[in-house]
Amino acid sequence: MYKNEIKAIMHDKKTEFEKISDMIWDTPELKFKEFNAVSIQKNFFEAHGFLIKENLADIETAFSAEYGSGSPIIAFLGEYDALPKMSQVNDITSKKPVQANGAGHGCGHHLLGTAAMEAAYALKVLMAQYHLKGTVRYYGCPAEEGGSGKAFMVREGVFNDVDAAFSWHPGDATVLINQSLSNARVLFNFKGVSSHAAAAPHLGRSALDAVELMNVGTNYLREHIIPDARIHYAILNAGGDAPNIVPPEAESIYAIRAPKLTQVVEILNRVTNIAKGAALMTETVSSVKVVSAYANLLPNKTLDSILENNINLSLPIKYTTEEIAYAKSFNSLTADSDPENPIKTNLYKFPEHFVPPMSTDVGDVSWLVPTTTLGAPTFARGTQVHNWMAVAQGKSSIAHKGMHFAALVLACSALDILENPDLLKDAHRDLIEARNGDEYKSIIPSDIHPGEF
Ligand SMILES: [Zn+2]
Known part of the structure; x- marks a missing residue:
C-alpha cells in the first residue's frame, strides 16, 4: 500500500531535492566542517515540520530531524562530507579542478x-496524511571519510532508541551492500634528533628513516596476513624540506582493514611491533594512536530482503538517449568499457561470502540497530568513487535519477516496517545472529x- 503515493510525493519535490544535492556539490566541505550542507538540510526540515536536534554527540555538524512519535523509530542515515583535493569541473571528460587543491564530492555524499x-x-508526508503510527528520523552524519563520525555518534548513544536504520551509497551499480571491512586508522609518529646532515651526521637520529623502515617492514608483513585484509599508508609528515637537516620528527597514517574487528586488532598489534622495531633500528621514539575506526557492516536478512524486494519493484531506471551518450563518454575512459551498456541497469548481487573491500561507519550502527544498505547507480559503468570522474558526474541527470531511485527504495522499505512492525522482531533476531556472540566495541580510545584528527 501507499507506494504510489510515495512516488507522487517525491515527484512533486523532485526539483527541490536536485537543487539541494547540487548546492552541496557546489560547496564541498571536509569532515566535521560540513556547516553549509547541514544548514541547507536543517532549513529544509524546519520548513517541513520536523523537530531538529543539534550538536549530536557534541559534534557541530551532526543533527537529527524527526517527525511522529512512538515506535517504531525508523532512521535514515545521511552523509554530506567531501574529499580533499577532489575538486573537478562537472560534466567534462577530462581532469580539471574548479579550484586547485580544492575539495570535491568524490564519493557522492x-x-x-x-x-x-x-x-x-516522503514518509513524513505519508504518515501525516494517513495517520500512520511511528517516528521517522533523519540523521545528518558528518565525517564518513576518515573521521568515522557515526562511530563517535554510536559511542554517545545517539542511535540507542532506533528500531531500524536505512542507508545507501552512490556508485555505478544497483547492489545490496550487506557486508564491509572493519577498518582502523592509526597514526605512527617517530621522534628523532636533528643535526647538520653533513657536519654532524653521527649526532642525528632520523625520524624519516624510521617511517621508511616501518613501511618496508609492513610490506614484508603483507605476505603473512589473511588475504582479505588490506594495509595502506600515507606519509603525513616526511620530516622537513631540507636534505641537510636530519629529520627530527616524521609521521605516517595507516589504514588497516579486515573482515572482522578482532582481525584488525591482531594485524594492528603486528604493525605496531614493526614500528617499535623501526624505532629500535634508528634510535628514535615511536608512538601509536588510533584516530578513527569503522566496524564491519553486519547483514540483516529480514531488512535486506525487504530492501531487495523494493529494489526489484523500483527497477528499471529509464534513461534518455542523451543520458546514454553522456554515460558512454565517461564509460569509455574506464577499465570496464562497454559501449552497448554504459550504465549498469540490473540488480547485481555479491557472492554470498564476498566482503566488498570497502569500509563504512554505517557498520558501527549495524552492530546496534538492524540496518540495511543499498548501492544505487549514479555514475556511468566503471566509474570509481574517490576519483575525478565521479565528481564530474555528480550533478548529472544520471546522478539525480540514481538519487531518486535510492530514496524511493529506502522510503518504501521503511514503509513496509511501519505497516508491519512485527518484522522488527525478526530483524532483531537477525542482528543477534549476525553478531555471532561478539559484542560491539569501538577501538577508538575514549580520549x-x-x-x-
Ligand atoms: Zn562514501
Whole structure:
C-alpha cells in the first residue's frame, strides 16, 4: 500500500531535492566542517515540520530531524562530507579542478544525504496524511571519510532508541551492500634528533628513516596476513624540506582493514611491533594512536530482503538517449568499457561470502540497530568513487535519477516496517545472529574526540 503515493510525493519535490544535492556539490566541505550542507538540510526540515536536534554527540555538524512519535523509530542515515583535493569541473571528460587543491564530492555524499532526506520527507508526508503510527528520523552524519563520525555518534548513544536504520551509497551499480571491512586508522609518529646532515651526521637520529623502515617492514608483513585484509599508508609528515637537516620528527597514517574487528586488532598489534622495531633500528621514539575506526557492516536478512524486494519493484531506471551518450563518454575512459551498456541497469548481487573491500561507519550502527544498505547507480559503468570522474558526474541527470531511485527504495522499505512492525522482531533476531556472540566495541580510545584528527 501507499507506494504510489510515495512516488507522487517525491515527484512533486523532485526539483527541490536536485537543487539541494547540487548546492552541496557546489560547496564541498571536509569532515566535521560540513556547516553549509547541514544548514541547507536543517532549513529544509524546519520548513517541513520536523523537530531538529543539534550538536549530536557534541559534534557541530551532526543533527537529527524527526517527525511522529512512538515506535517504531525508523532512521535514515545521511552523509554530506567531501574529499580533499577532489575538486573537478562537472560534466567534462577530462581532469580539471574548479579550484586547485580544492575539495570535491568524490564519493557522492551530496547525493547520499539528499536521498536520505527525500525518503524521510516522503514518509513524513505519508504518515501525516494517513495517520500512520511511528517516528521517522533523519540523521545528518558528518565525517564518513576518515573521521568515522557515526562511530563517535554510536559511542554517545545517539542511535540507542532506533528500531531500524536505512542507508545507501552512490556508485555505478544497483547492489545490496550487506557486508564491509572493519577498518582502523592509526597514526605512527617517530621522534628523532636533528643535526647538520653533513657536519654532524653521527649526532642525528632520523625520524624519516624510521617511517621508511616501518613501511618496508609492513610490506614484508603483507605476505603473512589473511588475504582479505588490506594495509595502506600515507606519509603525513616526511620530516622537513631540507636534505641537510636530519629529520627530527616524521609521521605516517595507516589504514588497516579486515573482515572482522578482532582481525584488525591482531594485524594492528603486528604493525605496531614493526614500528617499535623501526624505532629500535634508528634510535628514535615511536608512538601509536588510533584516530578513527569503522566496524564491519553486519547483514540483516529480514531488512535486506525487504530492501531487495523494493529494489526489484523500483527497477528499471529509464534513461534518455542523451543520458546514454553522456554515460558512454565517461564509460569509455574506464577499465570496464562497454559501449552497448554504459550504465549498469540490473540488480547485481555479491557472492554470498564476498566482503566488498570497502569500509563504512554505517557498520558501527549495524552492530546496534538492524540496518540495511543499498548501492544505487549514479555514475556511468566503471566509474570509481574517490576519483575525478565521479565528481564530474555528480550533478548529472544520471546522478539525480540514481538519487531518486535510492530514496524511493529506502522510503518504501521503511514503509513496509511501519505497516508491519512485527518484522522488527525478526530483524532483531537477525542482528543477534549476525553478531555471532561478539559484542560491539569501538577501538577508538575514549580520549580521542571527533574532529581532533
Ligand atoms: Zn562514501
